[in-house]
Amino acid sequence: MLQILIQGLLLSGLYALIAVGFTLIFSVGRVLNLAYGAYLVIGGYVYFYFAQSLGLPKPLVMAMAVVCGCLVGVLKYRLIVKPLKGNHVAVEISTLILAVVIQAGIVLLFKDSPKILHPIVSGVWRVGGATITFNILTAAVSSWLIFGGLYLFVRKTHTGRAMEAVSMDTKGAVISGIRPDRINLITWGYIWRLGCNCRGIFCELYPAFPGYVGCAVNHCGCGGYRGWYRFDLGYLAGGPYYWIHGNYFNLFDRR
Amino acid sequence: MSDNAHLQLDHVVKHFGGLTATNDLSFDVKHGESLGLIGPNGAGKTTIFNLIMGEYRQDSGDILYQNQSITKLPTHARILKGVTRTYQVPRPFSEMSVLENIQIGLMPNQLREMIFQGPDRQKEEEIARNVGLSEQDFNRPPTELSIGDLRKLELARALATNPSLMLLDEVFAGLTLAEIAQIAELINKKRQEGMTFIIISHDLRSLEPLIDRAIAMSFGSIVAQGTFSEVISDQHVQKTYLGDS
């Protein structure tokens, strides 16, 4: 029981981070990004390929995951989201199609079989009857650090404030001289960074395999729905949910 | 308040966050009367329409239609009772023709009738002609119409619901003088038939001949009411609306 509690508590941070990424797009652009789960998986596979197959240094690969994520996020915004601007239904459906395309692309490159990812940080810590791997601990700590950074970013920087303004009222933001499409672009790029980061941290916890895309889509769906209103509220609402969900996941999920 | 009030607002309060859109507002409009609502932008005129139609719910107070409270009714039920409105920015069904747009307004709220009875083409055309839409526009999509014709279409769709009280929001904005005259003529015709109107307009010159009584608003409250000339010469109105000069 103690094991489950601690594990759940630590994992909740990670899940919440995933949820925030999803919510960020939803609150700013008012569209569901159903390809979000696929973003996570790409982060995982970048890590798998460069760090494990090619043996590049881990910090470098994490940075690569982030950069390539931003790049594709921006590409996606330019090529799909922007041309369909104003049509939420079309954007949502095209992100669904994109999720399927990315998933198939990954299968094409890496085959269907699950990949075992080694812990980024090895070692365990025993408390009472519970075992905590340093990996999960690192994941939890860095999740909360990213959260902190995100919060400061949204609250303190001009870009962050602008993002918040767009999320509350697009028309109002336009009047104040903010260009919503630019903010959307930043957010989409940013989201990639978040998504890939998550997955980078995530990678030991779940073996990366393509079927996870669908599952992640659904998870983000739940998290997004619960924490929909504004992104700074998003993770506050998402946190407890994922805390519970984290437990549930450990108890039942044997996929 | 009098018994023959067609619509009555009774101490209606509506806040948006910290902003008070209507502040303890009470007024009524009698059967067959035409009431003008004037006031600067943000005075709460359109909010009143939204409240009457049930698109927003007031925080407190009551709205009575023919001496019955309609506060709890959803929008479509209020329309079935005989209230209807037009919007400042016309909102047609963009991928339907003019007549199909009117068809939606004419449609009964019963599924069985929707499915088993065809549309009444003659009635659609009659309404379209009534508001001054020309035959060649009947099968065009609204995207090909001028702003004036869009307003006529908006009026037609509203009239198709067979109302006894119409709320008109800035019907003259962006129209040519000829179009204004056409719509004014239509309103006057409907007034003679006994329809009740509440009209919001910034175009005071066009509004004057169409109303029996005016109410001037500012910051969600009534600042003056009476005949058009009384209201327009009121000191508060001069100050808040027409400027100090």
Add this chain to the structure above:
Amino acid sequence: MTNPTKKYLLLWAIFIAVMLLLPEFVSKGTLRTIIFANFLAIFAISWDVLSGRTGYISFGHPFLIGIGAYTSAILSYRFDMPIELSIPLAVLTTTIGGTLFFLPALRLKGSYFALVTLAFMELMYQLVQVIRPDLTGGTRGMSGIETITRGAVNNYYLSFALMVTIAISMWLLMRTRFGSALSAIGMNEESVRGSGLSTTKLKLAAFMTSAFIAGLGGAFYVHYLGSIAPRALFDINFLFTIIVSALIGGAATIIGPMFGALFLTILLEALRPILPGVERYLIYGSIALIVYMFKPQGLVVLVLDTLDKLRSIISSRS
């Protein structure tokens, strides 16, 4: 009867005649492919009646199809109920059960509706495996479920008859004022309300129609396959195929989803020799994305436009 109606009826007649003669000309394998296309068309029509018309995107159609399929499968496989009884019961369960589930969701707007339906699909996926696995067969599902008829040709005629019946009844229903009202919701829901119509009632009716078709399709599908497994049913690729069929063919029409289903199924089969596995969805998805981005009205309109252009070129030359 007006002229366009006659023209459409003629097109329907030609289409039905061609499809009826098809088993004479193609192999059994191709027939099985087209059987799948027929079922996919049913699911796509079901999705389109709700989402294509009203603009309320359902990501939960596998959930509805799943209720229909599982109910009929459990009733006939576990309780030895005859199919003639289990299928109507399954359809009833889908319509009523689905409606009860979705009733709160129907009051939500746009994206929130989509999210909730997506959650339902995941919920169903999890529940089927955990709750009463002795009935549902858990993760492995059920196999050896009674089939209605045997052989590719018989199944082809059955699925085709079902699909055409559904398509024509939906075509007739959507031509009424009810259909116009649903399309109007997709264009501007507030104005529909502003025309004195209860949009909740309309959406509910659209949803129930959609659930009815999904349940019917799901029940027949499970008795065609003879097996059912949660992984295949509640899968993002399956959801994707349903939605894309409707959109790629042309949303808010009846011919669109049918054409889209046929196109996608044949494309998927044509890709099989090159890419055997899930990788096919890379090409499949890319084509869907491109068509959707550049011709949102769908392939049917694209084909008609091209024909018109050709005709005008030919007539200008002669």
